[in-house]
Amino acid sequence: MQETDFMTFRFRQFASGLTILAAFIGSASAATISVKVADAAGNPIQDAAVYAEPVTPPSGGRPKTAEIEQKSRKFMPLMTVVQTGTEISFPNNDTVRHHVYSFSPAKPFELKLYSGTPGTPILFDKPGTVVIGCNIHDQMVAYIQVVGTPHFGKTDQTGKVSIADLGPGKYRLKAWHYQLPSPAAPVETDLSVAKNDMTANLVLNIKAAGGSH
Template sequence: MIAPLLGATSALAADWTIQVRDAAGAPAPNVVVAVELKGQPAKPAVGATATMAQRDRQFQPQLLVVQTGTSVNFPNFDTVRHHVYSFSQTKKFELKLYAGTPAEPVVFDKPGVAQLGCNIHDRMTASIVVVDTPAFGITDAKGEVKLNLPAGDHRLRLWASRLGNAAPTSQPLAVGSAATGVLKVDFKD
């Protein structure tokens, strides 16, 4: 259920705060929020890059969201070598035992969720969520994310780590024509 809280004035894109709440009504942190904009077909990012580092034998960040077409670098800042992999349908790849930064980044070219691991350190896991829109973010500790959105009827996609490899949930999103506002979203997986 999504309800805009503010009324009308401008038809241009505006900054909106999306508040995501769990089934109990509590703020839902670390939820990927992506808004597929009506009338704007999916297209890959051009020249976009991101980083999924390894530091202290952990992936940093443990949750990364990128637009399709983004090149992701995997620098290893540890004194040990890592063997990074994903066997997820979204992106299958292996970066065999390495130190430093691999010469070539990994291009994430289709939407979905890629679960990452390290063959050497089993406790090292992370997720990369790949979306077909430039309007995306991750909720903070208050369950909020700010996005610049035009008025209209769009599609909202939400994903949290408890969903594993499952595709993000999807629901309609009506954005009013206010200059700014708050949208409240209930996230039930």
């Protein structure tokens, strides 16, 4: 191996090592918060939107996409959480046509009677709650919580969700569920994140499905 080739090889090894080191340092300085959402009786609440808003909002970000399917005369999933600036498509994979709409101030829109996938997704560019329905099938309903942060998730059947990659700083941890009376604000608590993983519990004033009081 010639000297110039050897020096190039060593430089690439060094640069690769720096990249790995930088990635390790970045991951080591980020924390994960494990959140449990329950009702007043301690019963877990599924499909709650949970999100951590930095006190100093993040700047920009790449465009994001999501999908809400129509099948068996239902919207799937029932609950969707997205960051502001996300484009959502609404494919109709059902055996009948649907007419999807929302009158919610955060994003009023209408997709007139159609099958298949509309050519243009809908851009959700304002934070807030969006309730969607079908103008043909009144029983069809779904909820979209648009949040101004990349740090979000949705609780599972145990009422738990983990939010990863939180850098050090101050946040407002919020939880919202579609059973909260409108226009109830999300439940929130202040959060100070360092380098260590954390846990948090939030209580919503609703009755969990299957819960008892």
